Amino acid sequence: MGLRMRHMLQAAFLCCLLVVAVHSCPQSCKKCSGPENNQCEECRAGWILHEKTCVDIDECDTERGICPSNNYCFNTEGSFKCRDCDPACVGCMGSGPARCRKCASGYKLTGSKCLDIDECSELVLACHSLDEICANTMGSFRCECAKGFIRKDGVCVRQQQPSFQEKGLFEDIKDDEVEVLQQMFFGVVLCALATLAAKGDMVYTSVFMGAVAAMAGYWLSDRGERLLDNFLKEK
Template identity: 45%
Template sequence: MLSSRGLQLQLLACSVLLLLLFQASNAKKDLKSACSTCQQITENFNKGFDRTAKQNFGGGNTAWEERKLSKYETSEIRLVEILEDVCESSSFECNRMVEEHEEHFETWWFKKKTKHPDLHKWFCIDTIKVCCPKGTFGPDCNSCIGGSERPCHGNGACDGDGTRGGSGKCSCDPSYKGELCLDCVDGYFSEVRNDTFSLCAECHASCKTCTGATNEDCGECKEGWEDNEACVDVNECAKEPSPCKEDQYCLNSEGSYSCIACDDACSGCTGAGSDQCQACAEGYQDVEGTCTDINECSQSEPACLKEHQECINNKGSFICICSSGFEEKDGECVQQNDATEESEASQTISDPHREL
């Protein structure tokens, strides 16, 4: 058994390892984040440069100021005005980077701008080295898989592309897979393929895998299709018993089917509508092949059997209500008393929109 001291040492070693892994993970994130911040700074700097292109010192005698104080176009005042607007006040990382490298901006502005007009390349890539040229990654700006001109052979994204972080591994586009993003995923086939280029095209809708564009080129059929010298649709609705419930009808579609509720007039059906019933539901009758509502209230035998009741027909059924001047009590329709009538009359006068 481990002693208490040995157990403590093991726990400490695990904690140190976890901390190192956490720090390494954060370091990679920080490298990508630093490049993103620098990119934003240089983009905003260029916007500020364009915005101030036609400005001047703003004083009363611009000609004298430009002659004596140097031109606004290349002045320190213009540089300061541009730098003031490159960061949001709430962006700590952006403001920290600008403050930390203020001297570099001055050097580029006064000495390097003409020879190195691309501020992002000069500042972010070559000087403070938080970014890499497009198509490269990592501390040494190594080429992404597939080469810097076409990272991941044009079929994916290189992890860390353009930054000093990342692994350089490819995250392939949806149609592609493999370390080089040259292979096709299931449902696609290589229309064109060589060592450096691959074009994946979609298989026929019936194919799970394929070698070409038609249903005859399937390697394996998708569910809902069957191999009959080509992948053809399975008509699930032709199967016995039906895959649908008794109160539903089956509608076949390519590679699948749907179960749809029968019309209310039907007791079982073969399709949509009251003319596709296998039998009529209770309260309906067959009239020239269509299940039609029975008007129970118009039958020779009265539907409502209690005294002072009226019959109201509705689809597939009917209801019995008390006639005007009567109210239901204990399941019987009894005449309303004078007090009730006077009360209702009074409410009707005070609220003419009240339903009777």
């Protein structure tokens, strides 16, 4: 019995929805004789009745659509909205720089549009200081400090470069260089042992001295070139 009653209630609810849907008026109608748009008897605010059809009122063409200064009227269904004019405009009749009543400061009429003025190219001395560079912006410009300068107390002053402190020949030895030095040291020891084994023979002694000089000269010249390169880069 309970299940049967539930089905009856669901059927009654669906019938009510169907009746409401059949006899509901269009959105623009306040009173109607049917669901069709041409069966309206009275319209809602923002529409006007014309041959039993509610037609949208374009408030932007009437005194109803009055918007604040530097705004323009945008019509919507049954109402209207006030939207901001383009930044290039002082007063406008629609969106975009081509609908301006007057160009804003920093803009000029070019053809049919109010376009940005490039003060950096049109003004002879847009920035008065020789240490400043002109950067154009929309409707204006700004003065930026040139490379190597920073702004301090409203003026551009030369940025101080960090003082260069020359490093000693052995102050920044890297791990791979330590390994090379160790190999050189063992090589020298081996050469010394070979020289002793040759009992002071001049040929072996010359080979030993030449090897030591070659290894030391290669390492020192390599580091000397790197130190010189670093010094020139800092300059």
